[in-house]
Structure formats: C-alpha cells, structure tokens
Amino acid sequence: MHTKCKKGSEQCYGLKEMTLLFEIGQRLITSKELKNDLSPILKMLVEYLDAERSFLTIYNRNNSHIGIEAAYGLSHQQQSRGKYRLGEGVIGKVVELGQPIVIQEISKSNLFLNKTRSEVRKAGRELTFICVPIMVLNKTSGALSVVRPFNPHITYEEDIHLLSIIGSLIAKTVETRQVKLEELEELKQKNKELQSEIDRGNFSSNMVGNSTKMQDVFSLVEMVAKTNSTVMIRGESGIGKELVAEAIHNRSERANKKMVKVNCSALPDSLIESELFGHEKGAFTGADQRRVGRFELADGGTIFLDEIGDLPLQTQVKLLRILQEREFERLGGSETIKVDVRIVCATNKHLEQSIEDGLFREDFFYRINVFPIFVPALRERRNDIPLLADHFISKFNNKNRANITRITTSAINMLMVYGWPGNVRELENVIERACILSKDNVVHSYNLPPTLQTADSTATGSQDGMQGVLERLEKQLILEGLTSTKGNISKAAEILKITERKLGTRIKKYNIDAWRYKV
Numbered sequence: 001m002h003t004k005c006k007k008g009s010e011q012c013y014g015l016k017e018m019t020l021l022f023e024i025g026q027r028l029i030t031s032k033e034l035k036n037d038l039s040p041i042l043k044m045l046v047e048y049l050d051a052e053r054s055f056l057t058i059y060n061r062n063n064s065h066i067g068i069e070a071a072y073g074l075s076h077q078q079q080s081r082g083k084y085r086l087g088e089g090v091i092g093k094v095v096e097l098g099q100p101i102v103i104q105e106i107s108k109s110n111l112f113l114n115k116t117r118s119e120v121r122k123a124g125r126e127l128t129f130i131c132v133p134i135m136v137l138n139k140t141s142g143a144l145s146v147v148r149p150f151n152p153h154i155t156y157e158e159d160i161h162l163l164s165i166i167g168s169l170i171a172k173t174v175e176t177r178q179v180k181l182e183e184l185e186e187l188k189q190k191n192k193e194l195q196s197e198i199d200r201g202n203f204s205s206n207m208v209g210n211s212t213k214m215q216d217v218f219s220l221v222e223m224v225a226k227t228n229s230t231v232m233i234r235g236e237s238g239i240g241k242e243l244v245a246e247a248i249h250n251r252s253e254r255a256n257k258k259m260v261k262v263n264c265s266a267l268p269d270s271l272i273e274s275e276l277f278g279h280e281k282g283a284f285t286g287a288d289q290r291r292v293g294r295f296e297l298a299d300g301g302t303i304f305l306d307e308i309g310d311l312p313l314q315t316q317v318k319l320l321r322i323l324q325e326r327e328f329e330r331l332g333g334s335e336t337i338k339v340d341v342r343i344v345c346a347t348n349k350h351l352e353q354s355i356e357d358g359l360f361r362e363d364f365f366y367r368i369n370v371f372p373i374f375v376p377a378l379r380e381r382r383n384d385i386p387l388l389a390d391h392f393i394s395k396f397n398n399k400n401r402a403n404i405t406r407i408t409t410s411a412i413n414m415l416m417v418y419g420w421p422g423n424v425r426e427l428e429n430v431i432e433r434a435c436i437l438s439k440d441n442v443v444h445s446y447n448l449p450p451t452l453q454t455a456d457s458t459a460t461g462s463q464d465g466m467q468g469v470l471e472r473l474e475k476q477l478i479l480e481g482l483t484s485t486k487g488n489i490s491k492a493a494e495i496l497k498i499t500e501r502k503l504g505t506r507i508k509k510y511n512i513d514a515w516r517y518k519v
Helices: 009-030 034-049 076-081 089-097 157-199 212-225 241-250 269-277 313-325 351-356 362-368 382-400 409-417 423-437 462-484 489-496 500-509
Strands: 053-060 065-072 083-085 101-103 125-136 139-149 231-234 259-263 302-306 327-329 336-338 342-347 371-374
Touching (some): 009 157, 034 053, 034 139, 034 157, 053 157, 065 076, 065 139, 083 089, 212 241, 313 362, 351 362, 382 409, 462 489, 462 500, 489 500
Parallel strands (some): 302 342
Antiparallel strands (some): 053 065, 125 139, 327 336
C-alpha cells in the first residue's frame, strides 16, 4: 500500500511504521499536556500517509456530544464547527458502534456530513475519510480520523490498522482528557443551574419551570412579593396556584410570619363567615366558646383565599371592608378587630362571566384584582414537562426511599404530546403511578396509564385505527427491549416473552437496525 522504498518495500514500510510509532510513543512519554502535543503527532501521521488532514474527537458522556479536541490541517474556525451528537454522521457512528468506518469517496456519501466545511475533493481528485474508535476498557472515548487522496487500487486495512495502533497509544491520555472535559461540563451545568436559581429569585424547589411563560410568572412574583398589594392568581385547576402564593409569601417581608390557607369552596356557606372572621360564645347554636377566625390567625402574615370565585355574595360584601380598612367584627361580637394581613386570592373561574351572571360582585372583583398573575396551563409550556418529570421522580424517591434513575425518551415523548387536562397535578399523579409500576428503576412508556397511549395522546389521528396504535406500541416495546439488552436479540426476546424468530420477524417488519443498539 505505502510505496516509500524501491527495494524491500514491505521491510521499508515496516521500518518506517515502527519509526513513526516509536516517535509518537516518545512524544507521549515526555508530554505534559495532551492539547499541546497532539497536533504534532497528527502532523506526523498526515505526512506519513501523504494525507490532507487528521483530527481527534473526544466523546462527552454527560451530554452525548462529540467535539474536535486537536487537529492538523484544519483552521480553528473549522475545528469549532466540528461538533457531533452520538450516532450522527461518520464520527458519531464510529463512537456509537465502536467500529472503524471508511468512506472511500466522501463527495458521494450521505453519511459524511462535512460539518467542518472542508474540501471534499483535492485538485479534482476524490478524497477518502478513515475513522477509527479510541477504546479504553471496551468503551469508546473518542475517534481518530484521517482524510487522504482516494486510490481505487488499494484497500485501507493497513491504514485502519495503523490508526488503531496510534489510537491505543493515546487512549489513556484521551480518557484523562475526556474525564476533565466532562468534569468541566458538569461544573458549567451546575453554575448555570445556580445562576438560573439566582435569576428567578431563589424560588421554592417545588416551583419548577424554565419556559418563557414560567419565567414571566417568576418575574411578576419577584416584583409583587416586596409589596403589600393584594394579588389575584388565575389559571386552570391543577397548575400550582398555591405554590405561587407560597412563593409570594416566602419572598415577602412577612416570610417569618404565618401563611394561613383557606379553601373557599370546601367550606359550607353557613360556616364560612365563622371560619374567616371567628365568632363569640353563644353567637349561634353550637357556639359554646369563642373562636378565632383565619384573618386573626394570619395577622402580620398572609392569608391565601383559594377558589375565591365560590364565595357567597353575602360574604363578598363583608370582605370588602377588610380589603379596604383591614378591620372586622367576630360573629356575635361588637369589638372591632384590626389586622395587618396580606391577601392573596386564587381562582380557576372566569370571574368576568360570573359578574355578568350575577354570581360575583363587580366591586369586590376590582378590590381583589389589584395585581393579577396568570399561570399558564401545562399544555402551554410543554418544554417544562421533562424538568417536571425529573422533579416528580426525585420527589417520589425521597418520599418512598426508592431509586428510580431515569425516564425513557419514548415515555417523555408520550408525556409531551398528551393534552394534560389535569395540568401539573395530573402529571405528578402519572409519574408517581409509573414509578410504582417500574420493575427496573426506569420509567418506560408502558408504565404510563392507557389514557396517554391513545391515538390522540400520541399526536396521531384516528385514521390509522386501532391496528396502527398497536403497531406503534409494539415497535416501541421492541426498541426499549433492544436498548436494555444492548442489541442482544435473544435476551430482548426473553424480556418481551416472545420467540427469537418472532422478534426477528418484527424487527424486519419495522425496519429496525438492531446493530445500532450494541454498545
């Protein structure tokens, strides 16, 4: 293959190869920093093979990204563009499969993505791309690549062999650099999370969301919390209005005082005034002693009136005075009681319509609607679903001393397309159920309730019918089986409780490449 001598060609080639490997070994022994010394090594490789360029990519296991760490024959700008995901392009495939790949004519290959935007032909001549994995203890740490002129009269086994040897020589150093890159990435991520926490005002860990709409909510909470203004939290049932109220209280100057919560819809009309304002002994039948009301209990702190849209009209009238004067009398009493209390309300009702229907007082509405905060429904902030799912898994683990480690991509996909009429509360219940059903500390799509596995929830119409839905579910189960067994069809069939022959037939039917799941 390499004709570097006229006489004793094979011996000459062997000697030159040994000399190259010796020089590389010496450089690695004396190297103190891989990044500074690898480019000369790549230069030696390029000159030896009469190649155009060579570069090393390192795999970051934390985010499944692959980036160029060192190169010869590429500019800094080209190197910065060389970023790949696991399984993407030639380099992504090599890292994913742990097998070398040769693209003889890269200008004709769809697999060669040319993210560096380098030339694919040299002086009208085709170029060949050779890429081998760098392995440490049967795990891929990166890949070594070479681009050289295409020669239709040779095979590339010797090139693969040489690159594999060089890869093994630098493997330990590459692994060290890989660990450093991953540690740096983790530090960056933690710093980003901390900064995000600071930016959104150190809210309670129960308030989860990075979407723009939730950031707007956090911003409004931060602004109004420092005041004593009355707040109206609006939105559908199950979105976490109570958590917003808690955040307002905790971020206010009243945080060290009580926060009293009242569910207006849960109290009967005959008792609601007594609950809110208290009563004197003998005020009514059964009032055998004085009772302190919720407003008195909240003095100096915050009172949260949930489902305020269900308050009777008579009670609304009495609350008008408290809203304006911060004073009231207990039922059956004449003493005027003054309170210093912050009022936060919440409702899922369309109060404007209730006013038109005569069920809600207009003057009371304007008293409580000083600073409205609209909390979006879960379907309006779908990007928060993965974050919320992880949060609820962590919450389940802490509550039940469990060890659920992750949720599969297929399960997340099903969560992302579901309509969520019950909002965040429904999502929490779904995750808790799935965690209970999990048998391998992983939440799979088949652990989710049937309501999430209908044609509507999978973003497909009913045109495919039941057969189409069943086929999609069957394919998903097969993919998860292959993933959990790393592409072992026999073990996957055992997990799925079908014969290996039947599984093979279905793999062929759904055009599944089992090889890509081997790690």
